[in-house]
Amino acid sequence: RWRIAAAMLALLVAAVSVLALGQGLKVVIDNGFGSRDAAQLNATLAFVIGVAIVMSLATFTRFHLMMSTGERVIADIRRAVFGHVLTLSPAFFEATRTGEIVSRITNDLTVLQTVIGWGLSMFLRYALMMAGAAVMLVITSPKLAALTLLGVPVALVPILLIGRRVRRHSRESQDRVADVSAYLDEALHEIRTVQAYGHEQQDRRHFGAHAEAAYEAGVRRVRDRALLIASVMLISFCAVGVILWIGGHDVLAGGLTAGGLSAFVFYAAIVANGAAATSEVWGDMLRAAGATERIVELLETRPTLVTPAHPQTLPARVSGTLRIESVQFAYPGRAEPALDGFTLAIAPGERVALVGPSGAGKSTVLALLLRFYDPQSGCIRIEGMDIAQCDPLEVRRHIALVPQDPVIFAASVAENVRYARPGASLHEVRAACEAAQALEFIERLPQRFDAQLGERGVRLSGGQRQRLSIARALLADREILLLDEATSSLDAESERAVGVALERLERGRATLVIAHRLATVQKADRIVVMDRGRVHAVGTHDSLMREDGLYAHLAKLQFLDISA
Structure with a gap:
């Protein structure tokens, strides 16, 4: 506030200083040049310089404080805005491109x-100077001031008429710039796929089309905006x-001094320049209005997950009953159910x-x-509590x-594991890294745990990234x-070592595994076979193989060597 x-105080001082220069100009012409008094001219010059110094200091203060604010x-x-975006549900990000959000x-x-x-x-600044100049116009020559004020409504016409088009086109321009950002974000994030398929030429053409639309x-x-300002x-x-023409006739008729006319023209120029500058700033404000609409739209987007006003509180440590x-x-937006009457207890x-x-x-x-979502019917319970009645966090x-x-984030090894x-x-x-069999490659990095991994961990192999992800969970x-296929990117030796670490981690914990590989599935206490959102069968590996149903069919197709 201060x-x-x-x-605002600096703005007022600067505006008064500018208006004072007009009076200095009047005194110089009427008392300096007219009286041929050198001392009077020197004093007037000193006054003008003093006012200019005060104006420059006030301008510096005003500009610095307003810009920093x-x-x-x-x-x-x-x-x-970023904090609000983090609260939005996955459904929002499925419907909105990342580059669009980044652009906003x-x-x-x-x-x-x-x-x-x-x-x-x-x-x-210009509004205050125009108001002050209008007052000085009335003081200097009421007649000319009245003529000046008659032209103000005429100057407002283009602001009102053209301003609406400026705002509409400003919003459109921001939308097209967002399209450019979205395409750029997608292309650069998937640059290896772009280059692997030789898609550079097509991407250049598509990006060029987006850039041309933004242009x-x-x-x-x-x-x-140019039409508005002009x-x-x-x-x-x-x-x-x-006004200068009318005022000149008044000077010739003796109704106004030359200094008075000069001061009037000075103030009239302030009003005219202020009107032109204000129209330019108004164009910027209309452009900002279009940008503000896009930001407000983002802020007004509500999470689809609703946290109850008085959420139930889970124990500090749960047993893992699910x-x-x-x-x-x-x-959202799909008619076919992903889960249809699905029931499971762990x-x-x-x-x-x-x-x-x-x-x-x-x-x-x-x-x-x-x-990440709430079911349309049914419920999920942890420790007997419906999680829809709990805070998602x-x-x-x-x-x-x-x-x-x-x-993997664009940070160090330690920061990624500490996530x-x-x-x-x-x-x-x-x-944790040692338990996840990640220590052996971390020790080979130039800065070890302080090594930067690059965007999305591009400096690591797929298996190395997966092992860091396991270390994070540990x-x-x-x-x-x-x-979710936690060992899918590991070689056989690392998979066995990580499996031992995961077995230690799983003791006393409820563990739900999505798996296709035989080694992972065989260790499960129970295997739940799913098809079209329903439980198709439940059992152990051996019992499901004996049934010779869907599980046996999948096993033969995906991970069982029949000859073995």
Whole structure:
């Protein structure tokens, strides 16, 4: 608040200084040149220089405070928008491209930053100077002031008419820039696939089309802004010319001094220049309005998962009892259910494997357990509590996940492993990596645990990334473990070693495994065979093979050597 108050005070001082220069000009012409008094001329010059110094200091203060305040406001908005995005459900990210979200948080807020810092300051400056100049016009010559004020409504016409088009085209321009960001984000993230398939030429063409669309939208916006500024300038300075002509006749008739006319023209020029500058700033504000609409849309997007006003609280440590009761679930926008009356109970310390063809609903079970979605009917219970009545963050604090596609961030080895427990010591990180058979390749990195892994872990092999993901789950030390083909990227020797570490981790914990490989499935206490969102069969490996049903069929196709 004090920064804004100080900036407004500096703005007032600078505006008064500019207006004082007009009176200095009047005195110089009437008393300096007219009286041929050198001392008077020197005194007037000293006054003008003093006013100019005060004006420059006030301008520096105003510009610095307003721009730094704008930086602070944008940083706060950017944090708020990003924090809100993190609360949105996976369904939102399935329907919205990542580059579009990035564009709103970066490009749109940069446009808004220009207005909050510079644009708003200049708008207030010119508005205050125009108001002060209008008062001085009345004091200097009421007759000419009245003629000047008659031209103000005429200058407002293009602002009102063209301004609407500027705002519409500004929104369109921001949308096209977002398309460019979205395509760029996708192409660069998948650059290896682009190059592997020789798709560079097609991507250049597609990106060029997006860039051209952004250019054309920008040109339409710039054309309307140029028309707005030129119209206001034409009206304003034509009015000044007419007033100068009328004032010149008054000077010839003796009704106005030359100094008075000079001061009047000075103030009229301030009004005209202010009108032109204000129209330009107004164009920036209209562009920012389009960007603001996109930001507000993002902020107004509500998470599809609703946290109850008074959520149930899970114990600090749960035993791992899980029950999935008659769950019916279909993904947003899809008619066919991913789970259809699915029921499953898991006891503490039990290891259950989910097996089935692609699209059977295995990954959907994990997504519902993590409460990325809520089922349309039925419920999921942890320790007997319906997780739909719990805070999603509270539910996820008891679950460790090792996904099929390991997620590695552009950070160091230690920071990636610590992701689940930011406060873990380096000794604990090292122990988790050793248990996950990751220590052997970490020790070969130039900076070991401080080595930067690059975006999405591009400096590691697929197996190395998976082992770091397992180390992260080991370090998390949570009561419920979800493994989505956790060992799929490991060689046979590493898989055996990691299997021993996972067996230690699974003791006393409920473990749900999505698996296709025989070695993983055979170790499960129970195997649940899924098909089309339903439980098709339940049993051990041997009992399911004897039934010679879907499980036996999948085993023969995918991982069993019949001859063995």
